[in-house]
Amino acid sequence: MTEIRRAVLTLPGVPLGPDNPLPPLRPLDEMHEVDERAKEDMPLDMARQVGYRPLRSVLPERIRDGYGRDRRPVDLDTIVIENDRLRATVLPGLGGRVASLFHKPTGRELLYRNPVFQPADFALNGAWFSGGIEWNIGATGHTALSCAPLHAARVPAPDGGDMLRLWEWERLRDLPFQVDLWLPEGSDFLYVGVRVRNPHEKPAPTYWWSNIAVPEEHRVLAPADEAWYFAYERTLSRVPVPEHGGVDRTYPLNSEFPADYFYEVEDGRRRWIAALDDAGRGLVQTSTDLLRGRKLFVWGAGTGGRRWQEWLTEPGTGGYSEIQAGLARTQLEHVRLEPEGEFSWLEAYGPLSTDARAVHATDGWSRAVDEVERRLEDALPRADVDAAYEAWRVCADTEPGERLAVGSGWGALEVLRTGWKLTGTPFDESTLGEAQAPWRELLESGAFPEQRRVGPPGPTLVAPPWRDMLETAPARPQSEYHLGIAQWHAGDRAQAVRSWERGLELAPSLWPFLRCLAVADAADGHTERAADRYAEAFDDLCAERRDDGEPWRAACGALGRESIGALLAAGRVAVARGVWDRLHPATRERGCFRLIEAELLCAEGELDAARAIFDAGFEVPDLREGAETLGEVWSKTAPPGTPLPPRYDFRMRPGSTPQ
Structure with missing residues (x-):
């Protein structure tokens, strides 16, 4: 058997x-x-x-x-x-x-x-x-x-x-x-x-x-x-x-x-x-x-x-x-x-x-x-x-019958919201966890709770029923933040920006709203304003973070990565360097940030120093399928005609990487 x-x-x-x-x-x-x-x-x-x-x-x-x-x-x-x-x-x-x-x-x-x-x-x-x-x-x-x-x-x-x-x-x-x-x-x-x-x-x-x-x-x-x-x-x-x-x-x-x-x-x-x-x-x-x-x-x-x-x-x-x-x-x-x-x-x-x-x-x-x-x-x-x-x-x-592993609590939250009976695939209430807790409170009380501890906001639900609940919830910073994300997902960018701006006026923590507004500015082609907001968001995060624990380090690394990219796009090289200098040393040693450092050095005109990063060797763990950034940055540092080293050659189409 x-x-x-x-x-x-x-x-x-x-x-x-x-x-x-x-x-x-x-x-x-x-x-x-x-x-x-x-x-x-x-x-x-x-x-x-x-x-x-x-x-x-x-x-x-x-x-x-x-x-x-x-x-x-x-x-x-x-x-x-x-x-x-x-x-x-x-x-x-x-x-x-x-x-x-x-x-x-x-x-x-x-x-x-x-x-x-x-x-x-x-x-x-x-x-x-x-x-x-x-x-x-x-x-x-x-x-x-x-x-x-x-x-x-x-x-x-x-x-x-x-x-x-x-x-x-x-x-x-x-x-x-x-x-x-x-x-x-x-x-x-x-x-x-x-x-x-x-x-x-x-x-x-x-x-x-x-x-x-x-x-x-x-x-x-x-x-x-x-x-x-x-x-x-x-x-x-x-x-x-x-x-x-x-x-x-x-x-x-x-x-x-x-x-x-x-x-x-x-x-x-x-x-x-x-x-x-x-x-x-x-x-x-x-x-x-x-x-x-x-x-x-x-x-x-x-x-x-x-x-x-x-x-x-x-x-x-x-x-x-x-x-x-x-x-x-x-x-x-x-x-x-x-x-x-x-x-x-x-x-x-x-x-x-x-x-x-x-x-x-x-x-x-x-x-x-x-x-x-x-x-x-x-x-x-x-x-x-x-x-x-x-x-x-x-x-x-x-x-x-016998449970052998447990998945997420998101299905249980949907079943709680709708009352659906999905025979054969039970989404038990016991699987609801910390990520679902504020959404359950919204469902049961009509109000989205404010965070009890200072830290990065939790995940957002964007489906229409949840967006509708957020729209009728009391206008507090967290509900405005999540409502803006749900509106952005639905394609209503103007309303999303208004929700984030309202939340920004009330929020003790500014950087999550500023970062969302910076993304909106960049999407609309407002490169300078996006750079301003990213710089302000990173300043606020650095002032707010309580320690160098994993949640804060992840938030600083993610926001720093986006901020440097936006600042370089706006020609704000010195400000981008200031963001880099405030990243945690362990974050700066990660491969994706070594590549960012090479881009920053190129923008500063330090091509030999940027080339030295490639010569020393690094790996970008989250290199995206089809990404051509490695070749593009290498081509700025290398003498004409110098081939891309094999360790950096991830070409997925003919002629994709500069030689």
């Missing part, structure tokens, strides 16, 4: 550190966007979904950028699901990631298993890590829950054994979801039942991609003759499979730069994707038909792709590519989920052995696809997947 147990996984890694205490008011920095003209060549349903309510902000989430790169052994809580054939290791505290899927009869790891836990800035809200199977919900990009805890419990499985249920409240779209994992006795396949629900009275844009890391030496196959090709030049085009540009792109190392291939799987065709090694062995993923999309992501063999591989793992441990399955053709799309409706489907993950000569045949793609399809049908018939889905649906509403 299937066994489910708790365990601990010890890896070289880093703590996640504190969240950034500044609300993310700037537009979402997401690479997957295309020009409106690209829609002219898309199928109508695809074009409609590409334009359907794309995410513009990561509010109400906070940015997670408090991690570093000084790795030491870390203990990660896991839940192990095991039968006599497979062993799956799940990380409930890190988005429910399946870190490992081990096939016991052959002694083979079916996934790319990252040997380290190293966060990097790839999720919508920052911290993300590579490897395993991740569950991406919310909007285009890696989920904001990548490094967040989920609720987990033991639930009866369709075959009478046990299954593991994971569930949470996804806050970017305000949708609850669940992921049920089980291993039938004697099965070579891990079954995964997924349900996303919309309890609201309005339709909701929905996004889901299951993302599977596999060794990059494997060939990737899917039942498609065409794909939508997307690269970091932000262009989308339809290309043939397997060859594009005279190269077989189903071998990840044949590409130079990172790229996505979204396979065009015909309606009625079985949905699957596989990654197979030279011997024709590897992993296959299949699903019921609702999960229509299939994708290959490659890092490529170029300098930038190799550097990213080292950055996310360990040099010399082998690279990975990603095979994915989603609700739409591409990850640029969001699918309409009707009011009080749901999407549900079943996925299966397991080993596949094929004739290597067929799957690596140079004389025919169709021959390779047919071989995989035939072997998959032998190993797991399509009818069995459909039957397993129907059996699971009967269990999807079963109330969880």
